[in-house]
Amino acid sequence: MAMQTQAGDPGAFAHFDLNRVPSPAFVVDEVAVRRNLAVLKDVGARGGARVLLALKAFSMWSLADVVGEYLDGVCASGLWEARLAREFYRGELTTYSPAYKAQDLPEILRLSDHVIFNSPDQVARFAVLIAEARAAGEVFEIGLRLNPEHSEGEVAKYDPAQPCSRLGFPISQLTPEHMRGIDGLHIHALCEQDFAPLSRIWAAVEPRLAPLLGGVKWLNLGGGHHVTRADYQIDDLVAFLQDIQQRHGVQAYLEPGEAVALDAGILIGEVLETFDNGMAVGITDISATCHMPDVIEAPYRPAMLGEATAKDAAGNVTMRLGGPSCLAGDIIGDYVFAERPPVGTRIAFLDQAHYSMVKTNTFNGVPLPAIALWNSKTEALTMVREFDYSAFRDRLS
Numbered sequence: 001m002a003m004q005t006q007a008g009d010p011g012a013f014a015h016f017d018l019n020r021v022p023s024p025a026f027v028v029d030e031v032a033v034r035r036n037l038a039v040l041k042d043v044g045a046r047g048g049a050r051v052l053l054a055l056k057a058f059s060m061w062s063l064a065d066v067v068g069e070y071l072d073g074v075c076a077s078g079l080w081e082a083r084l085a086r087e088f089y090r091g092e093l094t095t096y097s098p099a100y101k102a103q104d105l106p107e108i109l110r111l112s113d114h115v116i117f118n119s120p121d122q123v124a125r126f127a128v129l130i131a132e133a134r135a136a137g138e139v140f141e142i143g144l145r146l147n148p149e150h151s152e153g154e155v156a157k158y159d160p161a162q163p164c165s166r167l168g169f170p171i172s173q174l175t176p177e178h179m180r181g182i183d184g185l186h187i188h189a190l191c192e193q194d195f196a197p198l199s200r201i202w203a204a205v206e207p208r209l210a211p212l213l214g215g216v217k218w219l220n221l222g223g224g225h226h227v228t229r230a231d232y233q234i235d236d237l238v239a240f241l242q243d244i245q246q247r248h249g250v251q252a253y254l255e256p257g258e259a260v261a262l263d264a265g266i267l268i269g270e271v272l273e274t275f276d277n278g279m280a281v282g283i284t285d286i287s288a289t290c291h292m293p294d295v296i297e298a299p300y301r302p303a304m305l306g307e308a309t310a311k312d313a314a315g316n317v318t319m320r321l322g323g324p325s326c327l328a329g330d331i332i333g334d335y336v337f338a339e340r341p342p343v344g345t346r347i348a349f350l351d352q353a354h355y356s357m358v359k360t361n362t363f364n365g366v367p368l369p370a371i372a373l374w375n376s377k378t379e380a381l382t383m384v385r386e387f388d389y390s391a392f393r394d395r396l397s
């Protein structure tokens with residue numbers, strides 16, 4: 001099942017001159033990121049929750065100081081994100097990985113404030129390393145990720161509560177003995193969802209968790225909350241956070257990723273070649289498989305900036321756009337143009353700041369998109385990073 005494009009508001013990008021940057025390039029609007037961060041900060045402040053950026057979604061570290069102005073910290077998926085967090089970001093650091101390697105754990109324990117494990121077994125297996133780190137003066141708390149065994153996911157691939165999931169300890173197996181040495185609990189079971197699924201998950205797990213919550217300090221409700229989407233029920237989330245903290249005496253955490261960068265960046269490319277083969281076909285310097293792998297993986301069809309609508313002029317052309325790689329399925333989607341785009345036409349796909357920039361690769365030696373920071377209020381544009389051949393060469397040998 002294909003996912004719906006949940007976002008796709010061009011915002012200020014509607015008036016961005018696509019020729020201001022080299023192609024391909026991600027352009028992130030700092031004003032849009034700040035707008036999202038302000039919404040999340042407000043949720044944290046009113047709901048009494050601590051809000052962390054999930055680096056896996058958006059780790060454009062040139063904006064680390066901006067993130068630090070609004071949020072309480074970041075969360076990492078393992079050692080390298082934890083290092084990135086401590087090198088550039090401020091505030092708290094929570095690390096969760098489905099499994100740790102013994103060789104990585106001492107550094108993770110040193111860097112992180114919360115280290116969250118996927119099972120009580122892992123906590124027990126690493127008890128010696130944990131004790132050694134504490135004896136060496138490291139201060140951190142231990143968490144346990146629970147699988148709520150209540151599915152709200154619309155697509156199995158993005159549903160951590162899918163049957164036979166590897167993500168989180170099944171809540172039905174949890175006993176008070178498992179809580180020994182556990183300072184906090186973590187549940188992440190949403191993806192691009194609004195408040196109702198969160199409240200249904202909570203309703204499903206609360207009776208089982210209530211007797212155990214007295215012994216923990218915090219409850220991390222993960223990410224997947226589409227808080228910065230225009231129709232998200234923010235006041236319901238705030239009331240919910242206040243309520244659960246009051247009733248259970250825990251500190252709530254949220255770790256949104258996508259919501260921080262929602263509708264805050266575009267990926268600009270250009271048309272390299274067009275021809276006809278059953279329909280109009282265009283090859284671009286944006287590759288789905290190299291630059292927007294979720295287009296194939298999810299799959300979904302990214303919205304294109306300024307796409308003509310079927311109602312526009314009779315001469316419009318529907319063109320299948322795809323990348324320059326060898327993969328037959330390196331197809332971005334079918335897009336309507338008011339007229340056949342000549343070679344060199346600049347195009348842009350919306351909402352590409354999260355989960356695209358962090359997933360790029362150089363399959364086929366396809367160049368990586370540059371990264372630009374734009375301020376839609378001042379029009380200031382900074383080329384943050386351009387990648388050359390060495391980016392391809394140096395990850396191979």
Ligand SMILES: Cc1ncc(COP(=O)(O)O)c(C=O)c1O
Pocket residue numbers: 054056057096188190191192222223224225255256257258259
């Ligand atoms: C444990 C955990 N926390 C937070 C997130 C961030 O989710 P999102 O970017 O959907 O808000 C994810 C995403 O997969 C996750 O697995």
